[in-house]
Amino acid sequence: MLTAEERREIEEKLTQYPTRQAVCIDAMLIVQRHQGWVSDESMHDLSDLLGLSVADMDGVATFYNLIRRKPVGRHVALICDSVSCWIMGCERVRDHLCGRLGAQLGETTADGRFTLLPIVCLGACDHAPAMMIDGKLYEDLNVEQIEEVLTHYD
């Protein structure tokens, strides 16, 4: 079931576009912001609300990088792997994070604390390497700093 708040946010988006179809990406992102991911159940609810088939909505969901159709951990870390971060050593950042948390990119830690995902350029190239956790940007990363950052997420 969509919550009243999710429904309210989606209804507001519906006033901003001439078709209900246009809202499907916004709607999936709204659900994801509240639940962490978009479940099959949510897809059915959105399908009813927007008048689109689940199949068509899945066609959209699978196209976009940021729509998650699988559950994630309590925190999601996006590790930039694009060119400036690569030059500045993002592979070391990635290896340290993966080793420290015991999960590979695309995986969630066994305790459900973190999901680690690669991300394309975060637009922080002058402060590379960069990563983003739950929407917060971290720049000029090194191994010591990663340790400090991790203490903020339990």
Added chain:
Amino acid sequence: MEKPLTGNFRPDKEAVSLAEYERAGGYQGLRRALSMAPVEVVELVKRSNLRGRGGAGFPTGMKWSFVPMGKEAPHPKYLVANADEMEPGTFKDRALMERDPHQLIEGMIVSAYAIEADIGYIFLRGEYECSHDRLSRAIAEARASNYIGRNIMGSGYSLEIHLHVSAGRYICGEETALLNALEGKRAHPRTKPPFPQVSGLWGKPTIVQNVETLCNVHHIVDKGPDWFRGLSRTEDGGTKLFGVSGKVKKPGLWELPMGTPMREILEDHAGGMCDGLLFRGLLPGGASTDFLVAEHLDTPMDYGNVQRAGSRLGTGTMVVLDDRTCPVGMVWNLEHFFAQESCGWCTPCWSGLAWTEKILFAMEQGKGIRRDLDTLIFQTKFLAPGNTFCAFAPGAVEPLQSALKYFADDFRRHVDEQRCPWR
């Protein structure tokens, strides 16, 4: 030196508030525009020689002149700010949106007025959360002050602006793919014609412009096209946000006159290479531009001069390659990005880029074979303009084709020695 785009930036990196923006002359360009006919605004932008800052460099005023105008024109018409900054190595639009959000909004209103648009969308990258928060607040403030909404400042002109958060794919930066994304569809590019200026969002006339382009428009209206052209050191008008990343002493972003030489940006602003490292080359304007090397360092950074040097100004944010970083590895990283981000619509792109990426990865792993070098050259031709549905794949092979030219020995060594010499 005048810095119209970044002059109001606060040192503490917070957003310029509405009150601060107005005190610094903000929304004066809008007032002036509303006192003119829309076609006169288009004329000013044409005379300013403003060209698109998203990478392609198309003359902005000319683009607008294709929009049907007057009583017979279809409505609603749309103006879209392309804020889907996803070109690797590019970090300029994020700065403009986070630090002076009202500037983008004013630029959008004036541009929308010029084409008699009814609705504006900001198509924003999903990861740009700070931009999202600051733009949302600025839109609400602008609405409360009647800079957007019905009958703007008593002019009779009405415009709504909405923020659309993208779910992420590089191809959404391509304007027709962006339109499909805004309509809630998979973001495949569209055939042209019809051109979006005539038939864009939901079949209505639509203009899509990059954030930095829009941020210039009300300054041009306020201070005039001659002033704007005078900001530049060369024939392309205005200032430009230039950035440098990679192993330089002071990576960063600066607003400088269009046509500032590459060497000046690298040495005077970015502080030159880090100690102990030598310059080998750079991508002048993001991942999809050809490498330039030491012989090009005196090139003025504008559209024409960078093109004559064999590359593109692109987004104007340079990525520097030093002598301790493997050029083959760097190109592998770039092609990995492009192969991943290909929308899958046309075969040369999805097949050719995946193939290219596999070859480069094998080379980096010490498993390259001689024939791979010929295959890579073949790919640069297979993916050339005319063979693909949109400009994505031709852009993707620009760094590859120039790397094969300037760093040929490095590619050969990977194959001959069966290893990456930098690892």
